[in-house]
Amino acid sequence: MAKMLYSATMSLDGFITGPGGDMSWLTPYLGPDPMADRLVGRVGAILAGRRSFGGDDPHRGDPEREGKAFGGGWDGPQFVLTHRPPSAPVPGVTFVGDLRTAVAEARRAAGDRYVNVIGADVARQCLAAEMLDEPRRPPACTTASPARSSAGSGRSSARRTRRPSPCPGSRRSRRTTARRPPACG
Numbered sequence: 001m002a003k004m005l006y007s008a009t010m011s012l013d014g015f016i017t018g019p020g021g022d023m024s025w026l027t028p029y030l031g032p033d034p035m036a037d038r039l040v041g042r043v044g045a046i047l048a049g050r051r052s053f054g055g056d057d058p059h060r061g062d063p064e065r066e067g068k069a070f071g072g073g074w075d076g077p078q079f080v081l082t083h084r085p086p087s088a089p090v091p092g093v094t095f096v097g098d099l100r101t102a103v104a105e106a107r108r109a110a111g112d113r114y115v116n117v118i119g120a121d122v123a124r125q126c127l128a129a130e131m132l133d134e135p136r137r138p139p140a141c142t143t144a145s146p147a148r149s150s151a152g153s154g155r156s157s158a159r160r161t162r163r164p165s166p167c168p169g170s171r172r173s174r175r176t177t178a179r180r181p182p183a184c185g
Contacts, residue, residue: 002044002110003133004103006123016120021051026058030071040070044113047106050082052119053093077109081122103131 009026010016018025046069059065065072078093081102085095096102103126106115117123117132126132 002107002113002115004047004107004117004126004131005039005043005114005134006117006126006132007039008118008120008123017056021055023056023058024060030058037073039114040074042114043074043076043116044110045076045106045115046074046078047102047115047117047122048078048080049119049122050080050084051121053078053080053082077106079106079109081125099125099129099131 008016009029011025017023057066059068059071062071069075069078076092079102080093080095081097081099082095083097085097094105096105099122103115109115114134117126123132
């Protein structure tokens, strides 16, 4: 049976998207990544939230990759958890109104591969319902919506980390682990 996996790219300060869901901050970090490529190859279905599904695309402006899961590196069944499905059908996408049904349908579609959870709110719901099998610590990148927030406080409760990216030698790990020089004064 499929395992539920949450994996995301986030900034060192715990943000996944910029203001208004902007994903353009991620664009400079996109490129060959053997670890991510291996993971994408093991994904059998995607379970996304409505905001992630309809949100910004880090591949915006690239006609070959824009609007495609993992920039066109993956193709398969997608399930979107929402109470507001679009009026027109979207090919290859099933809109589901409750978490348990969405997870069951995505697992069935994925077979013995991963269901990749996309969207911090869907991941939070899966964690709360104990439906997430493999949360992965994401590589940290730059600054930008919190991965999770304390109930009612509006402040991020994501932990800050100074650990380097698990992708040694990648542009991401070189850029994010560099320290700023001390201030002159």
